[in-house]
Amino acid sequence: MSEYGMTHWPDADEIQARLDRLVQQPMRPIRADRMREYHAWFNKNCAKSKTLNEEACKLIPGGVQHNLAFNHPFPLAINRADGAYLWDVDGNRYIDFLQAGGPTVLGSNYGPVREKVLELLNSCGPCTGLFHEYELKLAQEINRHMPSIEMFRMLGSGTEAVLAAIRAARTFTDKVKIIKVGGAYHGWSDQVVFALHIPGTGALEAVGIPRGCNKDTLEFFPNDLEALASLLDKNEDKGGTACVIVEPFGPESGTRPNRWDFNQKVRELCDAHGTLMIFDEVVTGFRVGLGGAQGYFGIKPDLTTFGKCIAGGYPAAGGLGGRRDVMSVLAAGVEAGKARAYVGGTLSANPLSCVAGYWSLVETERTQACQKAGRAGDLLAAGIQDMFDRKGLPFVAWNHSSIVHIETAGAMLVDIMNPNAFEEAKARKVMMEHMGAAYTAEGIITIAGSRLYTSLADTDDVVDAALAGFNRVFDGIEGV
Numbered sequence: 001m002s003e004y005g006m007t008h009w010p011d012a013d014e015i016q017a018r019l020d021r022l023v024q025q026p027m028r029p030i031r032a033d034r035m036r037e038y039h040a041w042f043n044k045n046c047a048k049s050k051t052l053n054e055e056a057c058k059l060i061p062g063g064v065q066h067n068l069a070f071n072h073p074f075p076l077a078i079n080r081a082d083g084a085y086l087w088d089v090d091g092n093r094y095i096d097f098l099q100a101g102g103p104t105v106l107g108s109n110y111g112p113v114r115e116k117v118l119e120l121l122n123s124c125g126p127c128t129g130l131f132h133e134y135e136l137k138l139a140q141e142i143n144r145h146m147p148s149i150e151m152f153r154m155l156g157s158g159t160e161a162v163l164a165a166i167r168a169a170r171t172f173t174d175k176v177k178i179i180k181v182g183g184a185y186h187g188w189s190d191q192v193v194f195a196l197h198i199p200g201t202g203a204l205e206a207v208g209i210p211r212g213c214n215k216d217t218l219e220f221f222p223n224d225l226e227a228l229a230s231l232l233d234k235n236e237d238k239g240g241t242a243c244v245i246v247e248p249f250g251p252e253s254g255t256r257p258n259r260w261d262f263n264q265k266v267r268e269l270c271d272a273h274g275t276l277m278i279f280d281e282v283v284t285g286f287r288v289g290l291g292g293a294q295g296y297f298g299i300k301p302d303l304t305t306f307g308k309c310i311a312g313g314y315p316a317a318g319g320l321g322g323r324r325d326v327m328s329v330l331a332a333g334v335e336a337g338k339a340r341a342y343v344g345g346t347l348s349a350n351p352l353s354c355v356a357g358y359w360s361l362v363e364t365e366r367t368q369a370c371q372k373a374g375r376a377g378d379l380l381a382a383g384i385q386d387m388f389d390r391k392g393l394p395f396v397a398w399n400h401s402s403i404v405h406i407e408t409a410g411a412m413l414v415d416i417m418n419p420n421a422f423e424e425a426k427a428r429k430v431m432m433e434h435m436g437a438a439y440t441a442e443g444i445i446t447i448a449g450s451r452l453y454t455s456l457a458d459t460d461d462v463v464d465a466a467l468a469g470f471n472r473v474f475d476g477i478e479g480v
């Protein structure tokens with residue numbers, strides 16, 4: 001367990017009870033006068049970003065191409081990244097707790113990996129379409145850290161990895177149904193844009209997706225193993241369940257944390273039903289420890305999806321690995337007569353992604369990045385929760401290693417059974433966006449105002465500076 005940054009697994013029921021209390025009471029947003037000051041700060045200090053965004057909106061739908069970049073009051077244009085910091089085009093410096101959305105546990109633009117990438121670019125360029133030795137080196141490295149990955153395929157993104165995993169599971173088991181946890185995110189492919197963000201919402205967000213695409217996708221509520229058992233039983237009469245896919249820390253990277261024994265119980269239920277268990281380690285893989293969540297829990301999934309850290313912050317970041325017999329259905333030249341699941345991608349497994357992935361894993365091990373980032377996560381979560389307690393705020397902060405959650409608005413935590421659930425979720429989302437803007441104006445970039453990813457670069461000085469910035473924001477909350 002020493003390679004992990006986690007000293008203990010937080011009590012999921014205790015966190016959930018505090019989150020329930022948070023969303024049962026009125027919101028505690030930032031005071032209007034303080035919010036006006038923050039808006040004024042953006043207009044004064046981020047003028048170039050604002051102009052660029054206005055121009056971008058004319059040609060790019062919404063002005064940005066990734067949800068994470070869509071920040072209130074307008075997206076910032078970033079032109080420099082180094083370690084724990086980002087700089088925008090107006091020259092403002094921010095502490096970077098976005099870390100590209102998770103991939104850079106070594107810190108942004110990490111020099112030793114960049115050197116190896118430049119070496120490769122100078123010799124063969126980013127892509128030839130043919131095999132490169134770094135593909136093998138990366139697969140060997142992953143197999144060394146995660147023995148369940150007996151075979152590995154590199155893909156273009158986490159979304160592609162999940163697509164491939166489901167296809168492989170269906171091919172191997174000859175079953176059709178798939179089961180996910182409500183609220184979990186597994187990318188944006190047709191079959192898994194289902195029960196997104198809020199458990200129980202089913203096809204609500206499946207806009208532009210014909211019902212036929214997700215009619216075999218089923219959801220169960222977080223930690224509700226009885227519901228999972230019942231779905232698996234019911235599916236037995238309908239041709240069976242090909243796979244259960246889980247985010248091992250809980251939906252949305254642990255926003256609703258899993259109980260410690262959840263994954264083990266899912267494993268047992270899958271085994272009892274001849275169903276494959278897929279661990280979606282797109283976030284946890286090589287961020288919480290080189291053995292991933294599976295090493296931490298001591299679970300052997302049948303298939304594991306990767307993204308983000310698999311290419312160390314370089315494009316294209318996706319991969320699928322697992323049992324040799326299951327992965328073999330993805331082989332390009334399997335024996336005649338055997339079922340083959342079609343998986344492709346012109347730029348999949350390009351040398352650029354593989355060299356970056358390989359050296360990132362080597363450097364992550366050498367520098368003990370997961371442990372150090374995890375320690376920074378511990379300090380941040382404890383420091384922020386302490387502020388909430390001292391200021392009498394109902395907000396909740398906790399972390400799983402370098403994944404830190406700060407729930408102030410609880411936008412994704414509203415109960416779908418509440419008759420005003422959608423209005424409530426919308427209002428809470430606005431508060432979350434305001435919180436994100438306030439953190440930014442205080443020099444801290446977060447993920448959508450509710451999550452932080454820490455990195456090797458987060459020294460105690462960085463953590464202290466961040467805590468001072470958070471403190472200024474929380475002093476501006478109504479009633480403090």
Ligand SMILES: Cc1ncc(COP(=O)(O)O)c(C=O)c1O
Pocket residue numbers: 157158159160162185186187188247253280281282283307308317318
């Ligand atoms: C758990 C999980 N799975 C899959 C994905 C999709 O990965 P990508 O954005 O690379 O398509 C994400 C992205 O955030 C994720 O968090």
